[in-house]
Amino acid sequence: MLEKIKNNFNTQTWVLIPIAIAINIAVGQIVLVLKLPVFLDSIGTVMVAVLCGPWAGALTGALSNVIWGIAIDPGALPWWPVAAMIGYMAGRMAQWGFFKSWWKVVVTGFVVALTAAIVSTPIAVYLFGGITASGSSFITAYLLATGQGIWSAVVSTSFLTEPVDKITTAMIAFAIILGLPKRTIGGYPKAQQVETEGQTNNTQMYIAIGVVVLLVLFAAFMLRNILGG
Amino acid sequence: MHERLSFHIQRDSFLHRLNPLTKLVLTLALILIAFTFPWYWTPHILVLIAIIPLSIVGKVFREFSLTALRLIIPAAGFLFLMQAFFQPIGEDVIFKFYFLDITSESLMFAFRNAMRVFVMVSAFTLFLVTTHPSELMSDLTRRGLPGQFAYVIISTLQILPQMQAKAQTIISAQRSRGLDTESSFFKRAGSLIPLIGPLVFGSLVEVEERAIAIEARGFTSRHVKTSLHEIPDSAFDQFLRWALLALIIVSIGLNLWPS
Structure with a gap:
């Protein structure tokens, strides 16, 4: 166990982690400037998880939330277990070979989103009674007003909002890793996990983009059904 | 700096x-x-x-x-x-x-x-x-916190403002070249890549260099390090x-x- 944790960390990992945290925060802020309806605040976490392993990913996620909380928005502080779990799960999926082609990355993003939804629910319920300071709480409030229980209301809200964000995050992380020179990647502990299978297939890419578009439409449709109904 | x-x-x-x-x-x-x-x-x-x-x-x-x-x-x-x-x-x-x-x-x-x-x-x-962050970190390291953690915290605090400044520069530079960051949803989503790309790639190529630099200063050494500053x-x-x-x-x- 301890050996498995240790092999996530070499000097390059330790150097990458602070940069990944800064990437998380800087990209999160760029997204705010562009007023896009996603967070994209865990791209760095996913990159560390994939290149160095689940434990390094979990550490990056947790620290990144702590530093985000200290430096920018204190409301981010209690969510560090969610960020840690995102990193851990992305690392595990990469270990199981789910970071080698576009559609597999989409699957990874989806699994990470489900994990994030499950981990964030108890925090939202116990700490904030289900209503947090984030915009998606409007949906939770509506579901509560329609008579749903608190747990199912919070879980359904996360299931609606998380997948789009996490799949986009995983796709961007994948695109970045593909774009890096092979030489730069070689020094990380789990570099072999991102060797793409065969040619980067154009069809796969189209399938993946199609999946993302469908998901966005699905989310928009569900939102309209829930809020407009 | x-x-x-x-x-x-x-x-x-x-x-x-x-x-x-x-x-x-x-x-x-x-x-x-x-x-x-x-x-x-x-x-x-x-x-x-x-x-x-x-x-x-x-x-x-x-x-x-x-x-x-x-x-x-x-x-x-x-x-x-x-x-x-x-x-x-x-x-x-x-x-x-x-x-x-x-x-x-x-x-x-x-x-x-x-x-x-x-x-x-x-x-x-x-x-x-x-x-003071360095004081906290050197005290915790003295009590047995691995030096790597201290490195991560301190250097994040150092890199973060640089990265934010770089992000601002990239946003202004791309805007001055006519990148649309204000209009319709799809245009804004499309401008994500030209903004994230330079930021991320620019900082990732430094990693190996930094790793060699701190390795040369005994980063992974297991010896107990002495401190000039007693807390x-x-x-x-x-x-x-x-x-x-x-x-x-x-x-x-x-x-x-x-x-």
Whole structure:
């Protein structure tokens, strides 16, 4: 166990982690400037998880939330277990070979989103009674007003909002890793996990983009059904 | 070079002279007690008897109240509004709007939660204002925290402002070349890549260089490193830490006690 944790960390990992945290925060802020309806605040976490392993990913996620909380928005502080779990799960999926082609990355993003939804629910319920300071709480409030229980209301809200964000995050992380020179990647502990299978297939890419578009439409449709109904 | 991200204000006060670990335990104690102690008015009382006096003892009352006004009160206030409106508890409706209503129960619930968040954030702010990050890290390393953790925290605080400045530069540069960051949704989504790309690639190519540089300075060496700067740890510090730990345990115990 301890050996498995240790092999996530070499000097390059330790150097990458602070940069990944800064990437998380800087990209999160760029997204705010562009007023896009996603967070994209865990791209760095996913990159560390994939290149160095689940434990390094979990550490990056947790620290990144702590530093985000200290430096920018204190409301981010209690969510560090969610960020840690995102990193851990992305690392595990990469270990199981789910970071080698576009559609597999989409699957990874989806699994990470489900994990994030499950981990964030108890925090939202116990700490904030289900209503947090984030915009998606409007949906939770509506579901509560329609008579749903608190747990199912919070879980359904996360299931609606998380997948789009996490799949986009995983796709961007994948695109970045593909774009890096092979030489730069070689020094990380789990570099072999991102060797793409065969040619980067154009069809796969189209399938993946199609999946993302469908998901966005699905989310928009569900939102309209829930809020407009 | 950009300034390192730090909130530390150098003053000579009782709070500044405490051992960093003591202050960390104090911060955690304030947060945990505010969240777990079962009495309703705990977080409110903590603000009056702990947070405000501590800021005066630490000689940072002016800076602290400015931060509170600018940052903490808006965040806590927003949470208060969200919860007061949306929490579907209680019968005694005070104010109704569409499917949203404020009941006296949801008002009380929101008030306590907002105060808890206020205590959490102010405790952290006081801790950061009175503690130098390097001092905290060297004290924790002396107590057995792996040096790598200290490196991650300190260098993140250093890299973050540089990265934010770089992001600003990239946004302005791409805008001046005509990149659309304002109009329709798809255009804005499309401009994500030209903004993220240069930022991320630029910082990732430095990694190997940095790794070699710190490796050459004995980063992975297992020898105990000596420190030029001694951090005091008095008997009073130790007493305070144990007392706070006992308080935390009592508070969590009372919370779990079946009532």
